[in-house]
Amino acid sequence: MLTTETTQAAVMFLISIGTLAANELKERWTLMRKKKNGTLDLTDQDQSENDVATAVNELLAGRTEIEVKRTLELVQRRRKLIFDAQREKLFAEEEFNEGRINSSQLQLIRERCDQQIRDKFQEIESDLKGLGLQIEKPR
Amino acid sequence: MLDDDLQSLIRRLKAKIIRHKKFKLDDEEEYAEGKITLAELRFRAEKHNAAIDEAENELQFYLEQSQESPSVEVTLNIATPKGYEYVDRISANRHRLIRTRDQQEAMLLVGGGKSYLVDRYAVTCEQFVEFLNDICSVNFAHVSEDETQICADRHGKLIAVASREPSRQSGIFYEQKRWVCSQSWRMLPITSVTWWGAVLYGRWSHNVSLESQDQIYLLDSNEWLNCAVHDFEMTLYRKYPWGADWNTDAANTASYWARKDIYSYQALQSLGFHVKTNFRLLPVDEFANWSSPSGCVQMIGNVWEWCKNGTSPHGNRRFVKGGAFNSPIEWCDPHYLSDWPVDRPSPYVGFRCGQVY
Numbered sequence: 001m002l003t004t005e006t007t008q009a010a011v012m013f014l015i016s017i018g019t020l021a022a023n024e025l026k027e028r029w030t031l032m033r034k035k036k037n038g039t040l041d042l043t044d045q046d047q048s049e050n051d052v053a054t055a056v057n058e059l060l061a062g063r064t065e066i067e068v069k070r071t072l073e074l075v076q077r078r079r080k081l082i083f084d085a086q087r088e089k090l091f092a093e094e095e096f097n098e099g100r101i102n103s104s105q106l107q108l109i110r111e112r113c114d115q116q117i118r119d120k121f122q123e124i125e126s127d128l129k130g131l132g133l134q135i136e137k138p139r
Numbered sequence: 140m141l142d143d144d145l146q147s148l149i150r151r152l153k154a155k156i157i158r159h160k161k162f163k164l165d166d167e168e169e170y171a172e173g174k175i176t177l178a179e180l181r182f183r184a185e186k187h188n189a190a191i192d193e194a195e196n197e198l199q200f201y202l203e204q205s206q207e208s209p210s211v212e213v214t215l216n217i218a219t220p221k222g223y224e225y226v227d228r229i230s231a232n233r234h235r236l237i238r239t240r241d242q243q244e245a246m247l248l249v250g251g252g253k254s255y256l257v258d259r260y261a262v263t264c265e266q267f268v269e270f271l272n273d274i275c276s277v278n279f280a281h282v283s284e285d286e287t288q289i290c291a292d293r294h295g296k297l298i299a300v301a302s303r304e305p306s307r308q309s310g311i312f313y314e315q316k317r318w319v320c321s322q323s324w325r326m327l328p329i330t331s332v333t334w335w336g337a338v339l340y341g342r343w344s345h346n347v348s349l350e351s352q353d354q355i356y357l358l359d360s361n362e363w364l365n366c367a368v369h370d371f372e373m374t375l376y377r378k379y380p381w382g383a384d385w386n387t388d389a390a391n392t393a394s395y396w397a398r399k400d401i402y403s404y405q406a407l408q409s410l411g412f413h414v415k416t417n418f419r420l421l422p423v424d425e426f427a428n429w430s431s432p433s434g435c436v437q438m439i440g441n442v443w444e445w446c447k448n449g450t451s452p453h454g455n456r457r458f459v460k461g462g463a464f465n466s467p468i469e470w471c472d473p474h475y476l477s478d479w480p481v482d483r484p485s486p487y488v489g490f491r492c493g494q495v496y
Contacts, residue, residue, distance in 0.1 A: 009173065016171040049177050076171075083168055090161055097153045099370045101382050104428045 006068055010060070011052045013075055014133075017124060018042025020082060024117050031055055032134040039136055059133055071131045078120045078127070085113040085120075145205050146231050152198040159187045159194070220247075220256055220496055222345050232371040233434055235259075238492075240344045241266045246434045247496065248371050257358060257366045257493035260328075260423040260436050261444065262340060264310045264320040267329040270343050271299065271311070271318040279349055282313050290318075290336075292349075298336035299329075300484045309486060326422035328442045328489040334457045334481035337445045337490040344492060358493035359448040360458045360476060366493065367439070367461070367473045370432035379473065380431030380438050389429035390440030391421045391464045392471045418465040435491075439471050440464060442489035449478055456480050463487035 014031065021029045021042075030039035031052075040055050060068055092109040095101045101109075125135050163184060170180040219225045219236065223245065226235040234247040236256070243266065244259040271290055274280045280298060283289040290298045290313075301311045301318070309331035310324030332340075341356025342349050358366065368377045379385060387394045396418050421441060430436045438444075443459035443466075450456065456478040462471030465487065469475065479488055 012171055012173055012177075015177060016167055019167060079171060083164060086164055087161070090157055090164070094154070094157050097150055097157065099375065099432060100377065102428070102430075105382065 003065060006065055006072075007053055007056055007060075009072055010056045010068065011049050013072055013079070014042055014052055014056070014128075015049070017075070017079065020079070021121060024082070024086070025121060027137050030136045031059070032136055056133075060131065063131065068131065071127055074127050075124050078124050082117050082120045085116045089113045145201060149198065149201050149205065152194050152201065155194045156191055156198070159190045163187045223256075229434060235434075238344055240346060241269065243344065243492070245492075246366075248366065248433050253362075253365075254496045255358070255362060255366055255433070255493065256496040257433070257435055258491040259434060261442060261489045261491045262329050262337075263326055263423055264329050265325045266344075267299070267332065267340065268311055268318045268320045270340050274298075274339070274343065274349065275318070292335070292339065296335045297333050297482055297484070298339060299332040301331070309484075326424065327420045328423050328437075330420070330442055330486045330489050331484040332489065333484050334445050334479075336484075340490075341492045355447050356492045356494050357445055357447040357490065358495075360446045360460060362493065362495060363438075363444065363446055363460050364473055366433050366435055367431050377432060380435075381429040385468060386429065389426060390437065390462075390471060391426065392440040392462055393418060393465050393467050395440070396464070420464055437461075439473065440466070443477070443479070443485075443487055445479075445488060445490040449481075455482070459488055 018029045018041075021027045029042045031042060032039055040051060042052070089110055092101065092106050092113075096103065096106040128135055166175065166180055166183045166187075169175045170177065175183075222240060223236040223238055226237055226244075228234050229246075232249045234249075236245045236247055237243070238245055238258075241262075243262070246255075246257055246259055248255040248257065271280070274292070275282065275290070278293070280290050280292045283291070289300050292298060299309070299311070301309050301313060309329070310327055311318060311320045311329070313319075337357060338355050339349055342351060342354055345354070345356055347354045367380050369375075370377060377383065379389070381389045385394075387397075423441070424436060426440075427436050431438045439461050441464055442461075443463050444461050446458040446460055449458055459477050459479045460475075461473070462475070470477065479485060
């Protein structure tokens with residue numbers, strides 16, 4: 001059984017990752033539920049933390065506290081890199097707006113950062129999959 | 140609304156959008172770290188989204204307005220200089236023109252109390268050959284008879300040297316009573332031209348009498364610097380034409396070639412270069428993506444460019460700016476000043492025309 005603290009951390013990660021995916025990749029990330037039929041939309045604005053917490057408890061029932069914490073740390077690191085790439089993009093836009101770089105340089109930076117963000121999301125997805133959290137991306 | 144006001148408003152709105160995006164990012168990070176609740180995150184996100192939407196709507200409106208600004212207004216305010224044709228307006232402070240005599244693209248830059256009219260590219264071999272043929276046909280200049288292919292004006296002042304000697308190669312030749320340039324050199328900048336040659340070319344291309352004493356269509360070193368690094372729209376100066384940091388891929392300098400594979404002598408010969416190093420001239424329109432804020436291409440690298448002034452007004456030397464294809468980084472700094480004797484043609488010195496209009 002996971003402690004409330006770990007469950008809360010997992011919920012926050014999942015919701016923030018869902019929001020990030022919606023903003024950055026324009027994708028809807030949903031969590032597959034085993035017992036109940038259907039999925040849980042992580043990008044849904046009306047989603048309450050309690051619903052996600054119930055789903056997390058249900059899905060991570062057989063996992064140890066250490067295992068969950070280790071994966072969450074990994075995800076946290078990757079998410080930090082996504083934030084860095086997003087910041088870099090905004091900084092480049094700012095520089096372009098102020099005329100310090102030209103449009104081709106801005107484009108190059110954007111492409112590089114977008115690639116980094118896509119890679120990190122893929123890694124996060126496989127991390128969560130390893131933990132037993134199946135992410136679905138409905139088209 | 141004036142164009143300048145409109146542009147500054149657009150910039151401010153763009154900055155506002157970026158600022159709110161940054162705030163959103165900070166909030167998301169705070170939530171992920173457990174510093175704020177989900178409800179708080181959503182409340183803040185709503186606030187930022189509303190601000191972003193509002194700014195984007197406003198921005199859209201002003202962008203449409205700026206595109207609708209009639210170019211007639213510009214042409215009315217700025218009379219097209221004699222000998223040029225107006226092409227289009229690139230931005231509020233930059234206009235594109237074509238010089239009718241040699242079909243050279245020029246930028247008209249407005250701002251900072253002065254207007255500059257400067258060539259977008261350095262003068263090419265093809266353009267210079269046309270000039271030489273023209274002035275030779277009216278007997279203003281003559282070619283030496285001893286096969287050294289030197290062109291001088293009627294007062295004996297040297298204009299250019301065309302030599303097949305590898306070390307002084309310039310790409311132009313005198314063959315069958317005409318000046319010609321080899322095919323591979325057509326778009327390369329003219330070199331081995333004296334300061335006097337550059338001055339005469341300026342007069343010829345502007346349809347001004349070659350004998351007129353006071354007309355010099357070259358920029359002085361400060362004006363050249365303005366055209367290279369001054370952003371007329373943002374009223375700020377860049378360190379290099381393309382931005383704040385040195386970029387080896389942005390200009391034809393020694394550092395550009397340092398990263399390239401070394402060509403064999405035969406390969407270079409097949410390209411028309413009789414040199415034993417990898418450094419060489421590149422066409423004047425290369426590196427157009429790394430142009431200066433004014434739109435001028437290759438202000439740095441490829442060839443040094445003659446300036447109007449020198450350390451002493453009556454001295455025998457004039458400033459050259461920008462560095463050449465074999466110059467190290469420190470010589471390619473836009474602020475670096477070097478000078479060269481007016482009557483000595485160099486395979487590293489070319490020019491572009493310009494004037495304060």
